Amino acid sequence: MSDNMKAVYGQAKDNYMFKIRLKSTILFIWCLILTVICLLPIYILLINATREASDIAGGLSVLPGTHFFENVKTMKTDFKQQFRPLIGYRNSAVITISATFLSVFFSALTAYGIHVYDFKLKEISYTVILLVMMVPAQVTAAGFLNFMVKLGLTDSYIPLIIPAVAAPAIIFFMRSYMKSSFPLDIVEAARIDGCGEFRTFLTIAIPMMKPAIAVQAIFAFVAQWNNFYTPSMILLSNKMSQRTLPMMIANVQSMDTYKDYGVVYTCIAISIIPIIIAYILLSRFIIAGVALGGVKE
Amino acid sequence: MASAAQRRIKSISYAKYGYIFILPFFLVYFFFQLWPLINTFIVAFQGNGNATGDWVGLDNFKTLLQKVNFTKQDDLIALNRVPSTDEEYEAAKALKVQYAIHNEFVDSFKHTLVLWIGNFIPQILLSLSLAVWFTDAKLKIPGKGFFKVVMYMPNIITAASVAVLFMSLCSEDKYGAFNQLFHSMGIVKEIDGPKADVVHLVGGSGHPWPARIVIMFIQTWMWFGNTMIMLMSGIMGINPSLFEAASIDGASSGQVFRKITLPLLSPIMVYTLVTSMIGGLQMFDIPYLYHKGTSINTDLETVAVFIYRNFHTGQKNQNYGWSGAASVLLFIVTLILGCITFYLNRDTDEIAKKKQRKKLAKQAKIQNKQFGGLSL
Structure with a gap:
């Protein structure tokens, strides 16, 4: 009798734990996808800032190029x-x-x-x-x-x-x-x-x-x-x-006359890098501050 | 003795310091906010362009809100015929301008509404579900702190830079990252050359929706992290014993969400909704900058862009009248929204208690009278 109950109870518990674990895993993967969506535009920006326009036309790349300083030079003149x-x-x-x-x-x-x-x-x-x-x-x-x-x-x-x-x-x-x-x-x-x-x-x-x-x-x-x-x-x-x-x-x-995409990306990158660095350093305070803003009302 | 000193201190009035401390705020507020607000109302009743400063009554509001009826034969003739006299010319021109401005304004309101709804619905669904999952004590999602930091990040980046960044990513040629992606997936067959069938993500003539969807995506991308964190702090403010009791009673997570989380979260939901609406009415940077070349994309023109465009047409011919009138209408809409929040957010329990107290006091009075004012 008691063995039977133990078996039933244990099974229910295992089942419950399994469900929770499965749900957590699915949600974790979903969060990872969202993370990729959040970071991808910025990642492409940083990568493309280091590439030549003709290189960018060839498609996306995972690794940065070597053209960043040339882009900066072009930016300074053009x-x-x-x-x-x-x-x-x-x-x-x-x-x-x-x-x-x-x-x-x-x-x-x-x-x-x-x-x-x-x-x-x-x-x-x-x-x-x-x-x-x-x-x-x-x-x-x-x-x-x-x-x-x-x-x-x-x-x-x-x-x-x-x-x-x-x-x-x-x-x-x-x-x-x-x-x-x-x-x-x-x-x-x-x-x-x-x-x-x-x-x-x-x-x-x-x-x-x-x-x-x-x-x-x-x-x-x-x-x-x-x-x-x-x-x-x-x-x-x-x-x-x-x-x-x-x-x-x-x-x-x-x-609209002249657009070198590598240089455009370099300009955008230069404009947002300081704020991203500041965010990475201060993210803890910023998140806490946003949460406080929600509570006050 | 201390008591003597304290009495002396109590007798000194410090009220004047209060006034001194809040004076700078009110000075600046008067000069740079209150007077401009009043001035907006003033220019709304004054002329445009060369006529700036002349009183025109409600003409600007009429121009913005009144539909030009072209059923009248005379008007059609006035529009199409080569005008012979100066008077006729002026009348035709005025009619044309009225027609154009009215349409532009009504469209801008529609665009604002469409863009706001299109970003609010996915945003609230995403933020609410994430907030519920992140605060669920039963679920064990690793790296919650990291996810919060990453999801909030788009909100902190300069909106102008974001608009230009997406503009470059969505470019309708071989340089655009999204079209490259579609090309490799086979949706776009020809990315370069005369037969290119790229997706028109930038918009322009005849393709209003892809650009709007991109704007909705950008707004959602920028704001869902912010909303999520606010909702999370709201959920964490709910008494945890309620969740505990529900789980002991065997409530499913759907039931907990519908019967506990959502009702108790409603004040914050309303707050989020209204701040998002007011923010949506102000949507400017991204719709204004998301275009190719120098002229803006009229499919994305919001009310804020309409106002800006009319008072900022360079050094000459600023149409303060129209932007002022549009601002006044925007102000009224904002005011209504604000009142709705205030009404929905009021403490109903507190009001009920007050009523109860009044009732008790009244009863006590009546009883007192019954006993001839004697206190028992």
């Missing part, structure tokens, strides 16, 4: 009007770094102001900030450009950098972070010790908010670095000395 990586890196870095700094610093300041102090307009101002979060950039673009043309600020970096001060989504995130991990007693203690209000913010609040600042800085940086819409809208005359990297790529794309 794509001079479209793509200059050093200028692009410089311009993108200037805009991105200053805008990220402003976003993060002033968002922390605003969140701190709303969290720590009691004032009449506190709740109203926070509600306004939340409402602003919903307005997409495309909606204000026509009025924005019209206004900038009137002020004579087109072809200048000011409209690309200064608006970063007002970043409602970052303020929202920082306020939630402060609510959970910034006790007001610390501010009180600092006051008793004679610390000024602004100094309290700089020397106590900012170090305590480091994790939130780091996550938001990464996302602000990526968003600014990838931004094509605003720069191409504001930099009307599209001068080489002012173009950002995405704008240069757009220019490579719209040249």
